[in-house]
Amino acid sequence: MKAFWRSRELSTVFGASGIDENSATAALGWTLAQSPTFARALLEDLFGEQVDASELRVDMQRHEPGAGGFTDLELRTGSECHAIIEAKVGWVIPTESQFRLYAERIDPKVSRLTKLVSLTAMNRRFVKLPPKLAGVPTTHRSWEDIVRLAAQCRAKTRQAVERLWLEQLGNHLERYMQMQDILSSIVYLVPLGTKEIIEGRGYTWIDVATGDPPQYFHPVGGPTYPRFPKVPQNYIGFRYHGKVQSVHFVEKVDVLVNLNRLNKNWPVGQDPVFLYTLGPAMTPAKKVRSGRNIWPTDSHYCALDTLLSGRYETVADAIAETNRRRRLMRLDESDPLEQQ
Template sequence: MATLESYGREVHSIFQLLGEKENDITLSMSWALTKCPEFLKAVVQYICGLVPDTDAITVMNQKYDADTGITDIEVTDHRTFHIIFEAKRGWLLPGEEQLTKYSVRLAASTAAVKQIATLSECTQAYAGAYLPFTVAPNGVPIRHLSYREVYQMALDSRAASNHEQKHLLAEFCDYLREVMTMQKKDSNMVYVVALGTQKPNGCDITWIDIVQKYSKYFCPAGGNGWPKEPPNYIAFRYYGQLQSIHHIEGYTVSRNMHDEIPEMPDEVWENDCYIYKLGPAIVPGKTVKTGKIFRNGRVWAMLDTLLTCDTISEARDLTQERLG
């Protein structure tokens, strides 16, 4: 079979052609729900606790209402149950205002069981801690569903599905694997940060120790120059030179660093942090000095420039020149 590339990237699933924005994710899920009754049955049963007649269900994508706006996905049999899904890209959750609007919309439904389901990469523990509420002011319950759980439902549903549905669910699972990481697989950009020899506040080990002992690194989830989305690669500099480059194998979002790094204090911070799981170290084959970068400065550079230039600042400048 021929290989399909789109925008220079190999495509393994028809869902990838739609993209990875929130609307693309919900359209993909809507199609999988509609075409794969076992998957639809599993999702409805998880959210509402009942086994539906899939032939009686309508799946609506991006449905508009003048008073309550546009919903991502609505799934209903118009009698027994009515679910509104609100999807977010990455580790995000909808706010109180949005959830309240959707609860008002569901209040007008004639279905016996009414449910809002939030959908994102957030784990159940994270959603349980940071959703505005689990029951809307008008009594409509709210339940979270992570992409990882959707992935597992789609995977498990293949056993009872026909050949065509198995194939579609396999492609949907391929797509969800991309969605769950949200990293640009084709990017060779590296985020270079300075590691201090000091210990984080209340911690028993240094920043360098955290990277070397746990193969992890944490930082704010956006704001003040930090990336809003996890990069593909991260590099660390200390003692005046580049020490290592790591592929980011995965990440979580938390406000308590003790969950991942036992030496950190068991306390909840005000803002979210990314906790990156680091792949094996790529160590430069020569000494790459820091160059003209502020003491705690963070820069972007292409992977090959970090391995060939004499300084990190030179790699940064060459990267900027290439990007125009």
């Protein structure tokens, strides 16, 4: 197999500091170019049949003017196949409009097999993509699927170099999948209302948060408003009746679609949600009211101590202090909601 590798950014592939979307994609592309066993296995998995990968070309961040910007990863083998992989942080699925732009780069007359591939942390059973977009078949894989396939290939191959790269890929993606730092002390502070979740049931969001055990759920984040987190949170805080009521450590996170099957008081849904099972309530040392310019329906991110220590009198003060620390640490380059 003669794999051709091309990337716009090779500063990090398996580097310890490169645990982000680009480095995960780069690590995948590099390993595909170095391991014929893995390349054949992934192409067979994506297309459902054996594919000649002897002339595989792996492109990362390929740009085609007027055709949807940069693609994360493209796999081509002459006239045999052409796949475009769009990798995303967390559980967010690429939009159909984004995929349609990428589909313009794929010509079924040139490649016998074609595919648009969504690659995120989301398990494929929760993903609903149209079978085709702009005439190109679609499919979804999770980072866990990739780790599992790499481990299977590592057990099969006798080539020491392949085993080394496959092991490195598995280790790197394991860290990537655990991207949310479990030691982070940022609280996702959400407002709760007294309105019934399902009319006539007498059951509100406050009842969810104060149950035994306390729980909370929200849609897996996406581009539409309101912008819910894309990855599970470490701490959830609740604000209602004009003040911060409690902060909870997240003890367990599940991804579900229809919450109503679990609890008849919860909504019926068709899209994935994060369901948090929370630890005991931690209450602020002093009353923390909302403060100026804090809308009753908005969620915010605050450092844990700014809500609990009693030093800050309002949520507005807690946000200001959290943002001040972010600036000092050079972490304020983008909207924190976008980072989540």
